[in-house]
Structures are given as structure tokens and as C-alpha cells.
Amino acid sequence: MRILIxxxxxxxxxxxxxxxxxxxxxxxxxxxxxxxxDVVEPAAASDLVETSAGDISDPATISALVAKRPDVIxxxxxxxxxxxxxxxxxxxxxxxxxxxxxxxxxRKQGEAYCPRLVFTSSIAVFGAPFEExxxxxxxxxxxxxxxxxxxxxxxxxxxxxxxxxxxxVGIRLPTIVVRPGKPNKAASGFFSGIIREPLSxxxxxxPVSDDVRHWVASPAAAVGFLIHAATMDTSALGPxxxxxxxxxxxxxxxxxxxxxxxxGDEAVALIRRAPDExxxxxxxxxxxxxxxxxxSEAGFAAxxxxxxxxxxxxxxxxxxxxxx
Amino acid sequence: MRILIxxxxxxxxxxxxxxxxxxxxxxxxxxxxxxxxDVVEPAAASDLVETSAGDISDPATISALVAKRPDVIxxxxxxxxxxxxxxxxxxxxxxxxxxxxxxxxxRKQGEAYCPRLVFTSSIAVFGAPFEExxxxxxxxxxxxxxxxxxxxxxxxxxxxxxxxxxxxVGIRLPTIVVRPGKPNKAASGFFSGIIREPLSxxxxxxPVSDDVRHWVASPAAAVGFLIHAATMDTSALGPxxxxxxxxxxxxxxxxxxxxxxxxGDEAVALIRRAPDExxxxxxxxxxxxxxxxxxSEAGFAAxxxxxxxxxxxxxxxxxxxxxx
Numbered sequence: 001m002r003i004l005i006x007x008x009x010x011x012x013x014x015x016x017x018x019x020x021x022x023x024x025x026x027x028x029x030x031x032x033x034x035x036x037x038d039v040v041e042p043a044a045a046s047d048l049v050e051t052s053a054g055d056i057s058d059p060a061t062i063s064a065l066v067a068k069r070p071d072v073i074x075x076x077x078x079x080x081x082x083x084x085x086x087x088x089x090x091x092x093x094x095x096x097x098x099x100x101x102x103x104x105x106x107r108k109q110g111e112a113y114c115p116r117l118v119f120t121s122s123i124a125v126f127g128a129p130f131e132e133x134x135x136x137x138x139x140x141x142x143x144x145x146x147x148x149x150x151x152x153x154x155x156x157x158x159x160x161x162x163x164x165x166x167x168x169v170g171i172r173l174p175t176i177v178v179r180p181g182k183p184n185k186a187a188s189g190f191f192s193g194i195i196r197e198p199l200s201x202x203x204x205x206x207p208v209s210d211d212v213r214h215w216v217a218s219p220a221a222a223v224g225f226l227i228h229a230a231t232m233d234t235s236a237l238g239p240x241x242x243x244x245x246x247x248x249x250x251x252x253x254x255x256x257x258x259x260x261x262x263x264g265d266e267a268v269a270l271i272r273r274a275p276d277e278x279x280x281x282x283x284x285x286x287x288x289x290x291x292x293x294x295x296s297e298a299g300f301a302a303x304x305x306x307x308x309x310x311x312x313x314x315x316x317x318x319x320x321x322x323x324x
Numbered sequence: 325m326r327i328l329i330x331x332x333x334x335x336x337x338x339x340x341x342x343x344x345x346x347x348x349x350x351x352x353x354x355x356x357x358x359x360x361x362d363v364v365e366p367a368a369a370s371d372l373v374e375t376s377a378g379d380i381s382d383p384a385t386i387s388a389l390v391a392k393r394p395d396v397i398x399x400x401x402x403x404x405x406x407x408x409x410x411x412x413x414x415x416x417x418x419x420x421x422x423x424x425x426x427x428x429x430x431r432k433q434g435e436a437y438c439p440r441l442v443f444t445s446s447i448a449v450f451g452a453p454f455e456e457x458x459x460x461x462x463x464x465x466x467x468x469x470x471x472x473x474x475x476x477x478x479x480x481x482x483x484x485x486x487x488x489x490x491x492x493v494g495i496r497l498p499t500i501v502v503r504p505g506k507p508n509k510a511a512s513g514f515f516s517g518i519i520r521e522p523l524s525x526x527x528x529x530x531p532v533s534d535d536v537r538h539w540v541a542s543p544a545a546a547v548g549f550l551i552h553a554a555t556m557d558t559s560a561l562g563p564x565x566x567x568x569x570x571x572x573x574x575x576x577x578x579x580x581x582x583x584x585x586x587x588g589d590e591a592v593a594l595i596r597r598a599p600d601e602x603x604x605x606x607x608x609x610x611x612x613x614x615x616x617x618x619x620s621e622a623g624f625a626a627x628x629x630x631x632x633x634x635x636x637x638x639x640x641x642x643x644x645x646x647x648x
Contacts, residue, residue, distance in 0.1 A: 140479075155472050
């Protein structure tokens with residue numbers, strides 16, 4: 001089978017490509033080719049991988065990729081929240097037009113073609129005020145342009161699926177923790193930073209109070225969600241094709257105590273509390289807990305607990321250390 | 325003040341134009357000009373009305389109308405449900421691209437311009453299975469392309485409002501009963517037909533059982549919603565800019581009894597029961613009851629009861645009879 005990954009150069013895209021190559025098959029069918037596409041050409045991890053670079057908001061580029069008739073398409077490409085907020089036109093062009101052009105390219109392949117399309121949405125489709133644990137029937141009222149574009153993507157995915165043009169599954173990813181690499185400027189960056197930096201012997205800044213609660217999943221869980229979405233029986237989903245993925249609802253205090261359990265007091269001592277009103281205010285508008293019943297019933301599995309997330313990150317670091 | 329009405333040639337558009345001319349002002353400001361636009365040129369009801377015809381999905385057409393900088397824009401133009409389902413491309417072009425082009429034309433006028441935009445959405449943004457009475461926090465999961473396009477319009481309206489480009493209010497209209505004129509092919513047509521036809525001494529076909537419940541409002545209530553949405557204080561709405569309008573949740577049996585009360589047994593005897601499985605199945609997927617609390621709190625008022633709706637229709641007929 002042929003697989004297309006849009007946004008293959010990002011952290012999740014790279015891990016997904018590696019996982020597909022490692023298992024060699026998807027849903028019982030042998031993987032014969034992976035088209036890895038991103039705005040910057042991804043590194044080729046195997047002879048099976050054909051890399052290319054381009055602008056997802058260029059319809060001709062997308063049409064050419066879809067014309068190869070991949071059996072499964074992973075659509076991970078997006079302008080992230082902060083940039084979509086700062087550059088209104090770019091966010092709509094890439095996140096809305098890019099997704100719509102992809103769906104149109106698939107539709108225009110004609111009736112004989114109906115690939116599985118896995119669309120990464122986000123919990124940013126929800127906006128405060130929330131239910132205590134956001135249920136599967138709670139409205140999507142985003143408070144950012146990024147969340148708006150993802151919510152529109154979900155609606156289009158459902159309608160194109162209902163019309164038989166595509167077999168779509170949208171997965172709303174929790175905040176991914178622990179993100180590897182250097183700190184970035186995302187307001188949510190500290191959730192990874194307070195674990196990642198101390199494990200490397202570096203100081204981490206914690207801008208919010210210990211009682212702040214958030215909804216998180218590990219990079220490995222995210223890859224698991226993507227692969228399950230690509231292989232699951234979609235007939236049970238009905239017309240509601242986007243699901244909130246099961247995450248862990250944990251407070252900052254619980255994260256810190258998990259770090260203490262795994263790496264001791266010395267690690268925790270590297271967390272420096274520096275309250276930041278601006279970040280606290282942004283974070284207060286984010287969803288913090290979900291009842292992700294539909295996804296659980298559909299076989300999507302969350303991380304076991306936050307210490308498992310930390311231990312998985314340590315194992316990833318060790319693996320990368322061996323490779324380099 | 326200058327007012328732009330997109331979709332001014334339809335039943336609601338005509339009644340809205342008449343109401344604005346009759347009251348001569350809107351929100352305490354004198355109406356100096358009304359641009360009445362539709363795909364077929366609307367009839368001019370007064371010297372204040374400038375009529376024009378065109379395709380709302382042509383960006384240049386929309387830009388020219390917006391360049392006159394109307395203070396209030398009523399966006400009623402849409403491809404209806406059945407046609408949007410039959411012609412996928414046309415539905416998206418008019419209902420999605422047309423709405424987005426309108427928002428873009430407003431944004432491109434620059435910071436000094438931020439008109440009130442009243443967008444007519446629909447209860448078709450909701451899809452079964454429903455809550456018993458659909459609340460203001462229930463998800464939008466449409467089951468038609470029309471409903472999808474309206475739900476996307478709501479999301480865009482909220483985001484453009486949040487960014488300060490427009491002051492938007494979306495109103496989800498109930499099914500309008502009693503629609504004047506001849507029977508049409510809409511699956512919902514019989515809700516008007518079983519009242520309208522007997523009042524004119526004609527037979528009406530009732531394709532569903534008496535216990536079918538539906539969410540309805542009169543044409544006069546719809547015009548009232550539009551005018552209130554154009555003049556209300558939007559600061560209390562917050563970021564959720566689309567509201568389910570208050571309607572009446574009535575069964576077919578209750579409608580028939582209201583007709584008996586107003587027009588007697590002879591009128592009711594003209595209703596011929598002819599069960600139609602296809603129509604019954606379509607209607608079963610429609611929402612039938614709402615808890616439209618936010619709209620009620622924001623001052624939108626439903627019809628008093630179904631006999632009032634019938635009496636208002638009779639009064640409308642009498643008025644039109646006097647005029648012609």
C-alpha cells in the first residue's frame with residue numbers, strides 16, 4: 001500500500017514515518033511506498049520513502065500528490081496556533097484552503113477512489129467556558145483562528161465522508177508532552193520544558209501555579225492514535241468523524257511529583273517558579289479535562305500515567321543517543 | 325444609515341425590506357438607503373431602495389456592494405438545502421465561498437470599518453442524535469452539505485468578529501411557517517401546506533403522523549429576529565456569536581387542532597393523510613425541540629402560540645388582498 005504524509009517533517013510526522021517503516025505494514029497490508037511531504041523536504045529514512053517539498057496551499061502540488069492515489073493519507077500539515085493568530089491570511093490559506101484543496105483533489109479523482117484520510121485536529125476547536133469534563137457532544141466554539149480553521153476542517157471532513165468522497169477520521173490531539181528538542185515560544189511550551197530541561201540538567205521556568213490542569217498525551221500515544229485512525233473500522237463512527245483523543249488530565253503539581261518519582265529531588269530543584277500573568281491568562285482559556293468516551297470505545301488508548309510519559313521520553317533520549 | 329440586504333428577493337428578504345421602510349429607522353437611526361441585492365433583481369419598494377442582481381460568489385460583485393460601506397448588512401443569500409445537496413459544487417461556491425468573500429471584502433475595507441453583519445444560519449447545523457431539547461452548548465454536527473456550509477459560516481463569523489473585522493450575529497432560524505405562496509418541493513413544505521391550503525379552500529397532503537414534532541416560527545417572527553440582531557447590544561454575547569432563535573416546538577396534531585380552533589372543522593377536513601415513508605424518514609433526522617436560552621436572554625422573542633401564527637398568516641393574506 002501507498003501512504004501519503006502531509007507534514008512529514010514535523011516531530012509527529014517523523015515519528016509516524018519511523019513507526020510505519022518499523023512495522024512494515026499498516027492494517028495487515030505491506031507498506032510499499034511512503035510519500036513524505038512538507039514545506040521543507042523531510043529527510044528520507046528508507047528507500048521506501050519518497051520525499052518532496054512544497055506549499056500545501058498550492059492546489060497543483062496537492063493534486064499531483066493525490067494523483068498517485070495513496071491508500072492512506074495522513075494530513076498533519078498546519079500553521080501552528082501562534083503563527084495563525086499573527087498572520088491571519090497565511091493561517092486561512094494553509095489550514096483552511098490547504099485542507100479544502102486536499103479534499104477537492106481527492107473528490108476529483110472520481111468515484112473509484114476513496115482513501116482513508118486521517119486529519120489531525122486539535123483541542124483548540126473548543127473554547128471557554130467549558131463543561132467540567134468536556135463531553136463528545138459539547139459545541140466547538142474556538143477562541144483562535146487556528147482552532148476555527150481546525151473546526152472547519154472537521155466539518156468538511158465529515159461532509160466529504162458523508163458524500164462518499166473520502167473515508168475520513170479526525171483526531172483532536174491533546175497537548176503533546178514531552179516534546180523533544182529545544183524550548184520554543186509556544187505558550188504551552190513549559191508543559192514539556194519542566195520535564196525535558198531538568199532531565200538534561202538544565203533549569204526550566206514554570207510560569208503558572210501548581211493547580212493548573214491540562215490535557216496531555218505523549219508523542220508515542222499520538223503516533224498510536226494516527227495508526228489506529230488509519231486502520232480502524234470506521235463504520236461504527238457514523239457521521240461524526242472527529243474524535244477527542246484520550247489524554248491524561250494532570251495538574252502541574254502532579255507533573256512535578258511524577259518528575260520527582262522518576263528523577264528525584266535534584267531534577268525538581270531545577271524548576272524555577274516565575275509566575276507570568278500573560279501566560280496564566282492564555283492557559284486559563286484552554287480546555288483542561290475531557291470525557292473522551294467515543295474515542296475510548298473506538299479503541300484509542302491514552303498513556304497509562306504521567307510517570308510513563310516521562311519514562312518514555314527518557315527511553316527516546318537514550319535511543320537517539322545510541323543512534324548519534 | 326445605509327443597509328445592505330443580500331438575498332433581498334426571497335420571502336424573508338422582501339418582508340424585511342418592507343418592515344425597514346415602514347419603520348423608517350433602525351436602532352434609532354434614520355434609514356437613508358437600502359441596497360437590495362439578489363440573484364434576480366428584487367422589486368424596488370421605495371425610492372430609498374437601490375436594487376441590483378448578481379452572483380454572490382463573484383468576489384468583485386460583493387466587494388462593490390461592501391465598498392458603499394453599509395452600516396448594517398443582512399446576509400440572507402443561500403442555496404437552499406435540497407439544491408446544495410444535489411449540486412455539491414454550487415452549494416459550496418455560494419454558501420461557503422460567498423460568505424467568506426463577503427467577510428473578506430469587509431476586512432479589506434480596513435480598520436475604520438466594522439459593520440454589523442446579521443447572518444442567517446439554520447437549525448440544519450444540528451444533526452441527530454439530539455438531546456431532548458437541544459441546548460446552547462450542543463455540538464454542531466450537520467447531516468447535509470447545506471448545514472455544513474452554515475456551520476462553517478458561523479465559525480468564520482465568530483473568528484472575524486473576534487479579530488475586530490466585523491460585528492457579527494448569526495441567527496439560526498426555525499422552519500418558517502406559514503410560508504405564503506404555492507407549495508414547493510421542500511420536504512418541510514407540508515408544515516406550511518397543511519395550514520395555507522385549507523385556509524384557501526384547497527386540499528393539503530399530510531405525509532407524516534400527528535405525533536411528529538417540529539421547531540417553527542412565523543415569517544413575522546423571523547423579521548423580528550433579524551431586526552433585533554441588527555440593533556442589539558452585542559457586547560453581552562461574548563465570542564459565541566450564533567444563536568438558536570426561539571421557536572415553537574409543536575406537533576403536527578397540535579398544528580391541526582390550532583387550525584380547527586381558528587378556521588373550524590371544514591378547514592381541517594381538507595387535510596388528506598397520505599403517509600410517505602421517504603418524507604417521514606427525512607423529517608425524523610431534523611431537530612424538533614430546543615432550549616434557546618441564550619437568544620431569549622438576549623431579547624429575541626418567539627411567537628406566542630401556533631394559533632397566533634395562523635392568525636398572522638390570515639392577516640397577511642387580507643393585507644395582500646387589499647393591495648392587489
